[in-house]
Amino acid sequence: MIKYICKRLIYLVLTLWVIVTATFFLMKKLPGSPFDAERFNMMSAQQQHVILEQYGLNESLPKQYIKYMGNILHGDFGTSFTYTGQKVSTVIGGRIGPSALIGIQAVLIGLALGLVLGIIAAWKHNSGIDYFTMIVAVLGVSVPNFVAAALLQYYVALKWGILPVGFWTDWKCSVLPSVALSFSATAMVARFIRTEMLEVLEQDYIITAKAKGLSPMKVLMRHAVRNSIIPVVTILGPIVVNLLTGSLAVENIYTIPGIGSLFVDSIKANDYSTIMGITIFYSAFYIFVVLIVDIAYSLIDPRIRLAAGKEA
Amino acid sequence: MDELFVRVHVDESEKEHIAHPNLTAFQEGWLRLKKNKAAVASLFTLIAIGLLALLAPVFSAYSYKETNYDIIYQIPSAAHLFGTDQFGRDLWVRTWMGTRISLLIAFVAAFLDLTVGVVYGAVSALIGGKVDAVMQRFIEILVGIPHLIIVILLMMIMPAGIWTIVVALSITGWVNMARLVRAEILKLKNQEFVLAARVLGTSTSRIIWKHLIPNTVGVIVINAMFTIPSAIFTEAFLSFIGIGMQEPKASLGVLINNGYQVLRNFPHVLIFPAIVIVLIMVCFSILGDGLRDALDPRMRK
Numbered sequence: 001m002i003k004y005i006c007k008r009l010i011y012l013v014l015t016l017w018v019i020v021t022a023t024f025f026l027m028k029k030l031p032g033s034p035f036d037a038e039r040f041n042m043m044s045a046q047q048q049h050v051i052l053e054q055y056g057l058n059e060s061l062p063k064q065y066i067k068y069m070g071n072i073l074h075g076d077f078g079t080s081f082t083y084t085g086q087k088v089s090t091v092i093g094g095r096i097g098p099s100a101l102i103g104i105q106a107v108l109i110g111l112a113l114g115l116v117l118g119i120i121a122a123w124k125h126n127s128g129i130d131y132f133t134m135i136v137a138v139l140g141v142s143v144p145n146f147v148a149a150a151l152l153q154y155y156v157a158l159k160w161g162i163l164p165v166g167f168w169t170d171w172k173c174s175v176l177p178s179v180a181l182s183f184s185a186t187a188m189v190a191r192f193i194r195t196e197m198l199e200v201l202e203q204d205y206i207i208t209a210k211a212k213g214l215s216p217m218k219v220l221m222r223h224a225v226r227n228s229i230i231p232v233v234t235i236l237g238p239i240v241v242n243l244l245t246g247s248l249a250v251e252n253i254y255t256i257p258g259i260g261s262l263f264v265d266s267i268k269a270n271d272y273s274t275i276m277g278i279t280i281f282y283s284a285f286y287i288f289v290v291l292i293v294d295i296a297y298s299l300i301d302p303r304i305r306l307a308a309g310k311e312a
Numbered sequence: 313m314d315e316l317f318v319r320v321h322v323d324e325s326e327k328e329h330i331a332h333p334n335l336t337a338f339q340e341g342w343l344r345l346k347k348n349k350a351a352v353a354s355l356f357t358l359i360a361i362g363l364l365a366l367l368a369p370v371f372s373a374y375s376y377k378e379t380n381y382d383i384i385y386q387i388p389s390a391a392h393l394f395g396t397d398q399f400g401r402d403l404w405v406r407t408w409m410g411t412r413i414s415l416l417i418a419f420v421a422a423f424l425d426l427t428v429g430v431v432y433g434a435v436s437a438l439i440g441g442k443v444d445a446v447m448q449r450f451i452e453i454l455v456g457i458p459h460l461i462i463v464i465l466l467m468m469i470m471p472a473g474i475w476t477i478v479v480a481l482s483i484t485g486w487v488n489m490a491r492l493v494r495a496e497i498l499k500l501k502n503q504e505f506v507l508a509a510r511v512l513g514t515s516t517s518r519i520i521w522k523h524l525i526p527n528t529v530g531v532i533v534i535n536a537m538f539t540i541p542s543a544i545f546t547e548a549f550l551s552f553i554g555i556g557m558q559e560p561k562a563s564l565g566v567l568i569n570n571g572y573q574v575l576r577n578f579p580h581v582l583i584f585p586a587i588v589i590v591l592i593m594v595c596f597s598i599l600g601d602g603l604r605d606a607l608d609p610r611m612r613k
Contacts, residue, residue, distance in 0.1 A: 015456035029469040142593035144545055146552045147586045150572045158576060245460050249553055264553050267468060279461050286458045
């Protein structure tokens with residue numbers, strides 16, 4: 001197990017290094033510059049020199065790269081171009097709160113709804129609610145999240161006026177974006193649980209439990225559900241990826257001061273250092289989630305642990 | 313006792329007779345797919361959408377970039393089936409032009425995934441040893457990278473357009489395919505029929521083309537079917553957040569973005585492209601599920 005985790009950690013570092021390097025050189029190829037072209041050209045050569053010096057853009061590429069890597073190791077992601085004088089880590093740090101809140105709420109909604117739908121669908125196989133669940137599952141992954149978010153905003157917020165249209169003033173503002181983000185999670189969980197449950201329900205121990213005379217409710221809760229829920233851990237990785245993607249669009253639609261909207265804004269403003277900071281942040285977050293999911297799964301299910309041990 | 317039983321004459325040639333004509337895997341798959349009503353309906357819907365995308369712009373009196381400021385934001389009517397947008401452009405034509413672009417991107421991206429992914433996976437599995445180890449370590453690093461981030465970064469440094477999106481999508485999209493193909497070929501190449509072919513003196517390239525590849529086609533087709541909707545989504549998504557296709561080109565993402573801007577007053581601008589993209593995605597995912605059941609009955613649940 002420890003060997004396995006160590007191996008994974010080495011990959012984690014390697015992957016991050018590849019991402020940072022690729023991003024760094026891609027960034028230098030960006031058309032345009034982070035400075036306002038008109039005003040920048042009005043400056044004297046000396047002024048330009050000073051500004052470039054200040055952001056470390058005067059040196060040769062390899063030198064900039066080495067310096068940047070060194071700084072990252074010290075946790076310094078440079079200074080933002082848009083938010084003058086602010087450290088990138090500070091800018092990102094200030095945006096994590098809203099994104100995290102929406103993301104966590106979306107995962108919770110998705111898990112809760114998906115579990116309930118999936119379990120009922122499998123229990124009442126081929127019934128109306130089963131078909132309903134399958135339709136939800138297909139629509140949830142097929143309707144692009146930005147379309148869902150836009151329609152929710154239009155009907156719930158604009159037409160019916162139940163919840164705020166956007167902004168970030170109190171908790172109510174986080175409800176619609178969380179719901180919009182949760183669709184894909186709900187669909188994935190419901191579909192997965194349904195398939196798992198259908199398989200578990202055919203197992204011999206379910207028949208035994210029924211034959212023992214246990215009430216259907218007990219068979220369902222004690223035997224079927226417990227054994228179907230564990231594998232859901234495996235799809236947490238893809239779910240989180242979908243949330244990251246979704247947050248880029250959803251945060252823009254609901255004007256939420258989160259990381260997703262910061263990312264899109266800094267792309268449009270050519271804010272090199274912020275783009276890099278967020279890329280690294282997203283990647284690291286994603287890799288960590290996948291790692292934790294894998295470890296958690298092998299801890300829960302001993303069969304997986306053996307397989308992993310063999311591989312390592 | 314013996315006379316009670318009469319020996320029935322069995323014709324030797326009848327014994328080995330195969331009653332049913334020999335079917336290829338695809339014909340069998342098609343027979344199974346035909347029974348899946350939802351999948352067949354999706355297939356026909358997709359064909360209809362494809363035909364509309366191809367023909368509607370050709371047979372319309374309007375062009376996708378022709379502006380007319382006298383008729384901006386008209387609601388759907390007989391002249392403009394889907395209404396008009398902020399420049400008085402006909403949305404019926406624009407929507408189908410957008411569909412055309414989305415489908416084109418999807419198919420080209422899927423095709424590139426196919427070639428790169430299949431070749432990478434096959435080479436890795438067939439050569440094996442150190443080459444396989446290195447190729448797999450490389451893939452393990454790639455798998456850890458969130459795709460969309462890389463696609464976005466690539467989109468930023470390349471000029472906006474169809475081919476940029478295709479390149480960006482295929483750079484990141486082939487990894488899954490490579491893994492699946494490798495796993496499948498590793499499994500196949502140690503099976504008895506390959507050994508039998510080898511014993512009979514079949515050349516390696518013939519084994520690859522006649523035995524290994526045909527047996528992997530199911531996995532490849534199924535995976536490609538899921539690549540297509542994800543490519544369509546990614547294009548629309550990039551265009552929606554403003555770094556994909558640019559005006560006056562009309563991809564579904566651009567149209568949805570335009571519609572979103574005026575959703576409050578002119579919902580029809582958003583609704584039609586949104587319906588088309590949802591239909592495409594739903595049909596591809598149902599058809600993909602159907603194909604998986606039809607081509608790989610073991611996975612059916």
